[in-house]
Amino acid sequence: MYSETKLHLIQATIGLIMEHGLEKLTINKVIKKAESSKGSFYYHFSNIDDLMKEAFLYSLSNSLVEFSYCKEQSFKENLNQFGHYLIKMSKKKSSEYAIMFLWISKCFQDVNYKKQFQA
Template sequence: MSNKTKQSLIQATIDLIMENGLERLTINKVIKKAESSKGSFYYYFSNIDDLMKETFLYALEHSLIDFSYNPDKPFKENILSFGRYLIKMSTEKSPEHAIMFLWISKSYQDESYRRQFQEMRKQIIEENSVSKDFQKVFQVDVEWLYFIDVVIIGFLVHCLLHDDEDILLSIWKQLTNPIVYASRV
């Protein structure tokens, strides 16, 4: 079986969630949308929760895929560029952000989602491509990654509250100035 099949199942899941919401998602609907088979589904995923977990991690990584750090620029400028990137992604109303927020909200409602979310903590915060770059290029520590994750989630909520990019950029700068100062990078 190819990784393309797995990607197809994950993309079908994203599409179905965006079309019908999380509660109406079933294995049969995913298989049909992906034009796949139950055998293929169970080759990659043990159940619908496993699929949702993989879909969340895919959405997280995919939401970050177009951002890259410029090692030739100072840390502060890279942080500002990342804020602009987050604003851009929120104005484009990316399905990836929707999937992530749906998962987070589902974690408040359903204990099994909460446990899975907690089990993914390291993958979410430390092992995504942006975090790896931060660690490698700027040698930030793991505690810093957890702190910036909290800032990003709050900022993304504000991206839903404001349409003005200048206001959002001002908020981002206010949030990240202490981070930049504390990191001394």
């Protein structure tokens, strides 16, 4: 699904966000940490926001892959099970969950991202 270079850029982004937060993320920091180039960056992403979205989706897909909805249980039971799953997995895969929660928080705070979710 991801080329090696794209995956390195995404993983570097996750690492930088975990170390310094979303606001201090720059293209130059990402390409330096990923040991890549600006050309490679722009081949895979149009801008830093595009990269952050991809890092979020990568984290999301790696975080929730083990959870499954049980049709035999009520919505409340599934929601409760999901909450327990999130707590348990956030300890195991802390960086992926931190990225996921940071992104969700950013989407509620940033008008541009909020509009994308309302569409």
